[in-house]
Amino acid sequence: MNNINILWVDDEIDLLKPHILFLEKKNYKVTTCKSGTEALDILDDTNFDIVFLDENMPGLTGLETLNEIKERRDTLPVVMITKSEEEYIMEEAIGNKIADYLIKPVNPNQILLSLKKNLDHSRLISEKTTSNYQQEFRKIAMDLSMVNSYEEWVSLYQKLIYWEIQLENIEDPGMFEILESQKNEANTQFGKFIDKNYPSWFEPHTDAPTLSHTLFKNKIVPELSKEQPTLLVVIDNLRYDQWKAFEPIVNNYYKKASEMLFYSILPTATQYARNAIFSGLMPSDMEKLHPNFWKNDTDEGGKNLHEEDFLIAQLKRLGLSHLKMEYHKITNLKNGKKLVDNFKSLKDNDLTVVVYNFVDMLSHSKTEMDVVKELASNDKAYRSLTQSWFKNSPLLEMIQQAQQMGFKLILTTDHGTINVKNPSKVIGDKETSLNLRYKTGRSLTYESKDVLVAKDPKSIHLPTITMSSSFIFAKGDLFFAYPNNYNHYVSYYRDTYQHGGVSLQEMIIPFVVMNPK
Known part of the structure; x- marks a missing residue:
């Protein structure tokens, strides 16, 4: 010294x-x-x-x-x-x-x-954290070569996020690079695991994780009661690390009863994953049972306009029509504030569902992509942005009011997102879907090594738009780009947050049950 x-x-x-x-x-x-x-x-x-x-x-x-x-x-x-x-x-x-x-x-x-x-505080903590991670690094590397079940993937992902947040405040770029390379390696292995195991999760009597379409029945219904009102908040696009960024704020009002990570279905996109949560059905079953509510990628019009109808139908199917339920979707600040002002009127509901379109809330402008890209060029910045959004959002006011009114709080999401880095060329006809992380269409040409393919969408309970339609999902941090106007397209979308594909960040997502303090 x-x-x-x-x-x-x-x-x-x-x-x-x-x-x-x-x-x-x-x-x-x-x-x-x-x-x-x-x-x-x-x-x-x-x-x-x-x-x-x-x-x-x-x-x-x-x-x-x-x-x-x-x-x-x-x-x-x-x-x-x-x-x-x-x-x-x-x-x-x-x-x-x-x-x-x-x-x-x-x-x-x-x-x-x-x-x-x-x-000396920051130096001592920094040295201790770095040496602890160096020890853990070897263990994670060993785990990566052996991990072979959906539970082990959850626990490995939790470990990676724990260390990412620990190392966040340490000025040691070398350590961060090591962690980034571990995350990339983990996503490569995870892609292989999903490719091999995902279809079997839908077979009867197999050991499968909680998935989007089983979440409501298996995890939310057991929490509902006539004795205590429940507030279910579904925050669009919320990754596990983002939840960890603002969890301390929620902890001022609520104490955690349980936290688990579940798996989003593929594609990890709102119209598939969120509709699956509310309907309790996989997309091919939604199309079959509720053709008036379900829209495919190529259909005109909004794809998430019937979440409340799906939920009412699911409650009926589960024999829970007697529950007093109210559904609210918040897509802008004005809606959010209005719900805060009327929050007291929800006290007699057994279940109040609030869907919060988080990414829409970060920016109303059509250049949302540029705004988020500038403010959140990496995961650390994205967590920080999430935290400051949450601190100043009507959602926090709702949670404060819910606590005062004795609501149980369930907080979850439909899927996560990943910061995309590398383009993968794809060619399709004009009917091909537009998402950057998955494509569905008739005659898709793609780089086989970059994608997980579902030649027969029925095998993973997805609709077939035509007889020869298939789905492809981008792995790791790739995004799909068409050969025409390639360079402009690539520079516009590189380093943006996308969803729809296969990665730990998109698929393994939080579900938290909390009781008022």
């Missing part, structure tokens, strides 16, 4: 000689003075890393000196030292953003600990 400058302000500074010698032996540089006024003069001329400030001094008191210091140097850490344990002094000092609080008599080790905590 070198070059750390300490200013120590105490009217009885001579009594602290042993402490000062102790610090100087450890290579700290200590400047002393006996009054607040003197301290402020010295601070005008010299830069310090930290100030130790006696609270009880003649002339300018410690608290008055603290106020003056903070006005001049807001970020300079100040450690308050006092004889008094009176609460109001602590509150005043803490209110003024002191870095630490020590009560006399102090011993040298307390001083040292305070210095380490305030000046």
